[in-house]
Amino acid sequence: MKDIRSIHGRAMEFMRLAKEDLENRNKESYLNNTQKAFDLEREAAYALLSNFDSEPTRSVLFRSAANLAYNLGQYEASEKLIYQALSGTPHAEIKAELLSLKDSIDLAYGLEFSTNDITEYSYIGLIKENAVNLKVEPKTDRYSKAVVIDSIVDFLKNVQTSYKNFAEVLFKKAFNEDDFPNFDNALTNFKRDSNLLMVDLKFQSFGVALVADTSIMNYAFDNTKKFTDFRSTIFDGFKKDVLYADLNSEQFHREISEKYTENERNRIYTAIATTLDSKSEYRVSITDHNFKYKVKDLPTINKKTISFLKPKIAKLEEPEREFVIKKTLELTDTEGSKRTKLQTEFLSYAEFSITISNIKHKELAIEIYFMDPYNLKIVFENNSFSINDPYFEILVENKDFKDIQKLYEIALGEKYLILSNLQEPVIDEKSLFDRMNGSFLVS
Amino acid sequence: MLVFSDSHNNYIICISIRNYRDQQMTIFTLEELKNTITLFSSVQADFWSENSIVALEHNNHKTGCILNVSGDQAEDIEIQWTSTVVKNAYKEEKKFIEKSAEAISFFLCRTYTEFNIIEESCIGTGVDYWLGYDEGHKLYDPFNFLTARLEISGINKETATNTVASRVKVKTKQTAPTDDTSLPAYISIVEHSTPKAHFSKK
Numbered sequence: 327m328k329d330i331r332s333i334h335g336r337a338m339e340f341m342r343l344a345k346e347d348l349e350n351r352n353k354e355s356y357l358n359n360t361q362k363a364f365d366l367e368r369e370a371a372y373a374l375l376s377n378f379d380s381e382p383t384r385s386v387l388f389r390s391a392a393n394l395a396y397n398l399g400q401y402e403a404s405e406k407l408i409y410q411a412l413s414g415t416p417h418a419e420i421k422a423e424l425l426s427l428k429d430s431i432d433l434a435y436g437l438e439f440s441t442n443d444i445t446e447y448s449y450i451g452l453i454k455e456n457a458v459n460l461k462v463e464p465k466t467d468r469y470s471k472a473v474v475i476d477s478i479v480d481f482l483k484n485v486q487t488s489y490k491n492f493a494e495v496l497f498k499k500a501f502n503e504d505d506f507p508n509f510d511n512a513l514t515n516f517k518r519d520s521n522l523l524m525v526d527l528k529f530q531s532f533g534v535a536l537v538a539d540t541s542i543m544n545y546a547f548d549n550t551k552k553f554t555d556f557r558s559t560i561f562d563g564f565k566k567d568v569l570y571a572d573l574n575s576e577q578f579h580r581e582i583s584e585k586y587t588e589n590e591r592n593r594i595y596t597a598i599a600t601t602l603d604s605k606s607e608y609r610v611s612i613t614d615h616n617f618k619y620k621v622k623d624l625p626t627i628n629k630k631t632i633s634f635l636k637p638k639i640a641k642l643e644e645p646e647r648e649f650v651i652k653k654t655l656e657l658t659d660t661e662g663s664k665r666t667k668l669q670t671e672f673l674s675y676a677e678f679s680i681t682i683s684n685i686k687h688k689e690l691a692i693e694i695y696f697m698d699p700y701n702l703k704i705v706f707e708n709n710s711f712s713i714n715d716p717y718f719e720i721l722v723e724n725k726d727f728k729d730i731q732k733l734y735e736i737a738l739g740e741k742y743l744i745l746s747n748l749q750e751p752v753i754d755e756k757s758l759f760d761r762m763n764g765s766f767l768v769s
Numbered sequence: 770m771l772v773f774s775d776s777h778n779n780y781i782i783c784i785s786i787r788n789y790r791d792q793q794m795t796i797f798t799l800e801e802l803k804n805t806i807t808l809f810s811s812v813q814a815d816f817w818s819e820n821s822i823v824a825l826e827h828n829n830h831k832t833g834c835i836l837n838v839s840g841d842q843a844e845d846i847e848i849q850w851t852s853t854v855v856k857n858a859y860k861e862e863k864k865f866i867e868k869s870a871e872a873i874s875f876f877l878c879r880t881y882t883e884f885n886i887i888e889e890s891c892i893g894t895g896v897d898y899w900l901g902y903d904e905g906h907k908l909y910d911p912f913n914f915l916t917a918r919l920e921i922s923g924i925n926k927e928t929a930t931n932t933v934a935s936r937v938k939v940k941t942k943q944t945a946p947t948d949d950t951s952l953p954a955y956i957s958i959v960e961h962s963t964p965k966a967h968f969s970k971k
Contacts, residue, residue, distance in 0.1 A: 329911070330911065330912065330914070331887070331911065331914045335808070338889055341889075374912060377912050377913075379913070380910070380912045380913040381913070382913075382915055382916075382918075382952055382953075383912065383913045383914055383915040384913075386899065386915050387915075417952035418952070419918075419952045419954075420952065455863070455864065456861055456863070456864075558860075559860065562860045562861060614931065615863075618939065619931040619935065619936070620928065620931060621928060621931055622928060
C-alpha cells in the first residue's frame with residue numbers, strides 16, 4: 327500500500343525548493359523542482375482515483391497536482407487532473423477553486439502562454455508579496471466613485487518620482503567615489519533600474535499594487551555584498567519613510583530631520599507632497615493585498631508638514647544654464663567652399679548615429695574588437711547627452727559630447743569584466759554575457 | 770488563610786495567585802513550535818517562531834505578554850520566548866506578520882483541536898494549510914488524511930476598517946457554507962498589537 331501522505335509530503339518539499347529557485351531567479355532549477363513536485367503529487371492523487379469517499383483529500387491532491395502542472399505550462403495534464411477531481415464529490419470550495427484554475431488554463435490557451443510566460447507570471451506573483459496596495463479615490467462625488475485619469479496619472483507619477491529620488495538620496499548616502507571604478511556610471515545605472523512596478527490592479531475605484539524589484543532582476547551591475555545588502559533595504563525604507571510614515575507627527579519630523587538634510591527632504595517628498603496636499607483632488611489609502619481592507623489612510627498633510635517636507639532653500643549656486651543644439655544648413659560646392667547659410671535651427675532634442683568597431687582605452691584592462699560595426703545612437707535631451715543601449719544593458723549620460731562615446735566604451739568593457747568574473751551568474755547575466763561574446767572578441 | 774497575621778496572609782495570598790496562574794494559564798513557548806507541529810522540519814518551525822518573536826517585539830511586546838483569544842473558546846494565553854532574533858533579515862512587516870500569524874495559529878490549533886498541521890497543498894504559486902489526525906489517532910485515515918482547512922489571517926494593528934471582527938465576518942461569508950457540501954475549516958485571525966486572536970470552526 328502506498329504511503330500517500332509521505333508522497334505528498336515529498337512533493338511539497340520539492341515545491342518549497344522550487345519557490346526558493348523562483349526567488350533566486352534560477353528558472354532551470356525552478357522548472358526541474360516543480361516537475362519533481364508535480365510527478366509526486368500526481369502519483370499521490372492517482373492513488374486515490376477510485377477512493378471517492380476520501381474527500382477532501384482526494385480533490386485537494388488532484389487540485390494541487392493540477393496547479394503544479396499549470397505552473398509548468400502543461401495545460402492538458404492540468405485539465406485532465408481537474409476533471410479527475412471533479413469526477414468525485416469535491417466540497418463546494420474546492421470545486422470553485424478547480425473551476426477557477428480551469429478558467430486560468432482557458433485564458434492561457436487563448437493568450438497562447440508558453441511555459442516561460444507562466445514562469446514569468448509566477449515571478450510577478452512572487453514579487454507581489456512585497457508590494458504595497460494603494461487605493462486612489464476621488465474626494466468628491468462629482469463622477470460618483472470613478473477616479474479621473476488625471477488623478478491616477480498624477481498619483482503614479484508622483485509616487486514614482488518620489489521613489490526614484492529616495493533611491494538616489496540613499497545611494498549617495500551609502501556610497502562614495504571609492505566604491506566604484508566610475509561613480510557617475512554606477513549612479514546612472516542605479517537610477518535606470520530604480521523603478522516601481524505595477525503588479526496588480528483593481529478597477530473598482532482604482533487600486534494598484536506597487537513594488538520595486540530590488541532583489542531579483544534589477545541592479546545587476548554590481549554584485550558586491552555591500553551593494554547587495556544596500557539594495558534590499560531601498561523599497562522597505564521607502565515604505566517606512568514615505569508611504570507608511572505618520573507625516574504630520576512631531577516625532578516623524580524629528581526623526582526625518584536627523585536622517586535627511588533639507589535638500590534631501592526636498593528631493594524625496596516634493597512630488598508625493600503634491601498628492602497629499604489638501605488641494606489634491608484625490609485621496610490615497612493603503613489596503614491589504616486583495617484591496618479588501620483599508621490598512622491606513624495616507625494623511626492630508628498640513629502647512630507645517632509641507633514646509634518641513636519641502637523646505638525653502640536659498641539658492642546660492644547659479645542656476646544651471648540651458649543648452650540647445652544649433653543646427654545650420656549651408657549650401658556649398660562638393661569641396662565645401664563657397665558657403666551660403668540657408669537656415670539655422672535651435673534644437674532641444676537631437677539624435678546622432680555613431681558606429682563602434684574597436685575599443686581600446688588605457689583605463690580598460692581589455693581591448694574589444696566588434697565582429698561587425700556596432701551602431702549606436704547618442705541622444706541630446708534635457709541639457710545632456712546620453713547613450714541608451716538595451717542590447718548590452720548600458721545607459722550613460724554626460725554633459726560633454728566628446729566624452730559620451732568613451733564613457734559608453736569603458737562601461738561596456740567594465741561590464742564585460744564583471745560578467746566574466748561571476749562565479750554563479752543568474753540566467754539573465756549569462757544571457758547578456760553570451761550576447762557580448764557573440765558580438766565582439768576580447769584580448 | 771485569614772487566621773494568619775497580615776504579613777503571612779500576604780505571603781500566602783501571593784503564593785495562591787501564582788499557583789492559580791501556573792495551573793490555569795496556557796503558555797505558548799514560541800521556540801517549542803518545532804515540538805508542536807511535528808510534521809514540519811525543525812528549521813521550518815524555527816523560522817515561523819522567529820517571525821513571531823519579530824512581530825511581537827515589533828509591537829513592543831516582551832516575553833510573558835498575554836494573547837487574548839476569542840472564538841470557540843475565550844482564554845488568555847501567555848506567550849513566552851527566550852531567543853534573541855537578529856532582525857536584519859526580517860524587514861518586511863507584511864511577511865513577518867503573516868508568518869507569525871501562521872505560527873500562533875498552529876499553536877491554537879494544537880490547543881483547541883485534535884488535529885495536527887499536516888502539510889500545505891499547492892494553490893497558485895502559494896500554499897494553503899490542512900489539518901488532520903496524527904497517525905496514532907483512532908480516526909486517522911491514510912486515504913483521507915486532510916481533514917479540515919486552516920484559514921489564517923494576520924494583522925499588525927487593527928484600524929477602523931481592518932479589525933479581527935471584520936476579517937472573521939468576511940471569512941465566514943466567503944464561501945457561504947449553507948449545506949453539508951461545505952468544507953470543514955477553521956478560521957484563525959491573529960492581531961499583534963494587542964495581541965489577540967480569534968480561533969473558531971467555520
